[in-house]
Amino acid sequence: MLLRALLAVAVMSVTAMVSARVILDVEPVTDGAWDLRTAGGATVAMAPISLGNPAAAATLQVHRPNSPRDATLTKKPYNHTVRAGRGDTLTTMLVRVGIERRDAVNAITALKKHYNPRRIRTGQEITLTFQPDAGGAAPGRFLGLTLAPDFARQVKVTRGEKGGFTAMEVEKTLVRSLARAAGTIDSSLFEAGDKAGLPMPILVELIRAYSWEVDFQRDIQRGDSFDIMYEQVTDKDGAVVHTGNIIFAALTLSGTRNAIYRHTTRDKHTDYFDAKGQSVRRALLRTPVDGARLSSRYGRRKHPILGYNKMHRGLDFAAPRGTPIYAAGNGTIRKAGRNGAYGKYIRIRHTGEYSTAYAHLTRFAKGIRSGKRVKQGQVIGYVGSTGRSTGPHLHYEVLKRGRQLNPLKVKMPAGRKLTGKHLKRFQTARADIDQRFAALGLEMAIASGE
Ligand SMILES: [Zn+2]
Known part of the structure; x- marks a missing residue:
């Protein structure tokens, strides 16, 4: 099984890349600024353990030469990464680590040219750069900051020789x-x-x-x-x-x-x-009964029993008692039982998103119960008038993430079958994908x- 072994290597390479990210956090500001033996060394050795192990990852944080106090000893510019907490503004984050408010405000003003500071998200990381003070006082002179608005962009604010801040967008080589x-x-x-x-x-x-x-x-x-x-x-x-x-x-x-x-x-x-x-x-059937007449549409209507205007969140199909009802699509029965005004009721989950519901049944088909898998078109029950109903009909609902939609207006994900030119084009693309794979x-x- 040579292929199996190779696949294992491929997977290994993916994880190796993940561990590389950890190492990057200790990248020097300027080449060679960090002594790898004291700074990066321990981190590199520990990186593989941290994969998928939050506890090890936490240990890793401690070992990062990210603390301003450690770094001031080197006299070289160093990076300090901070993470936005809930309710944090960029200003509060900068001031919290010891940056003078005036510097913080000026840096953020410069940043605004490329990034709206209000868009900072909880958990977002900002890398701050400092020049250690001669006297060793932390955190040192604030030199600038870097943040990534998204995976492809990076905005960098740097302090000029005259003390002012300028911002630029760094294009990432991806x-x-x-x-x-x-x-x-x-x-x-x-x-x-x-x-x-x-x-x-x-x-x-x-x-x-x-x-x-x-x-x-x-x-x-x-x-x-x-x-x-x-x-x-x-x-x-x-x-x-x-x-x-x-x-x-x-x-x-x-x-x-x-x-x-x-x-x-x-x-x-x-x-x-x-x-x-x-x-x-797989498209869901729009009419899960044969020979039925659409007797009530989706929308506001005067309720036939209650007498007042009420939202009707499904379709009603008038059909003789005992008419078979089909599953609108492949799925799993989530409920098959009495359900208040719905009477005898079935709900089928088709995907993580879509479900369908069937109400007022006279009875369930044999073997239909919660947890049972059904195929599209399979008979799940029979039309009746149980629950709050004036006569035999099927009340049918389509739900997306638990909320009823108008079944006639749902842009039903189409179960499209490619033919002709479309199929030819697909076959070419498929051969290319097979080859790459x-x-x-x-x-x-x-x-x-x-
Ligand atoms: Zn109805």
Whole structure:
């Protein structure tokens, strides 16, 4: 299994990059300003332990030559990184570390040319630069600051010889590349992804992309595996500063490999498609009953029983008692039981975002209960008039993140199947992705050239 071994190396390289970020924090202001033996040395040695281990990372902080008192001994300019707390303003942060208010205000005034100081976020890091005082008093003379509004930009404020501050935007040299991570699932996809060094946004995207087909709480078994290629942006030192999208993923469940490709169609529709050009998304049925008449639309209406105006948050389909009701899409039953005015009620979760609900049923189909997986079109129950209802009908709701939407107006994620020219274009793109993916297994990382 040479390929397996190589994959392991690829994953290792991803984690190695993460540890590089830690080392960067002790980068000297000027080349050679830091004695690596006393400053960087300990940090470099400790970096690998800190990965995925918050306790070790915390220890690392202590060992950082980041304290103004340590640094004043060297007489060389040094950096001190501060992190914005809740409610902090840039001014309070600077004054807190001992910078004179006048200097702080002047530096921030200069900064405003490139960055609005009010946009500072909790947790954001600002690097301050000081020249140690001859007398050794901390923190020394304030020379300027650096902050990154986003992963691609850096704003630097420096003090001139006359004492005034000027700001400039530093363009970062960034490399967009592809990374590959693979793993076998022991207990959960989350754990396996974490172990493989998969960044959290990638894991979230992976689950979202597959959620139309896979119930991650039920379908995942020990021995299932994943193999993913995703975009990442690294700086000149190879540190990952940003992760982009999944370009390709293969999820192997019970021996069946399910591959998906990210693709933007000519009409600017970006989605994941399987190898045959079928979108991974599954549209929800708009009419989950046969031969039914739409008897009440979504919106404000005079309630037939209560008599006053009330918002109707679904569609009503009038149909004879006992008419079969279909699951609008693949999913998992979250509720199947009595639900107040809804009467006998079913709710199906289709993805992390979408659910559908069915009310006033006369009875449930055999085997329908909470936790059960259903396929699109499967009979889940039968039309009735239970709960607050004047006659046999299906009350149908589409919910997005728990809130009802007008099912007729929902821009239903289309389960598009590429055909003709679109399919041809996809096949070319797919071959290119396959090639990059294969190459990545052997060479670990290739610039995508974008
Ligand atoms: Zn209704």
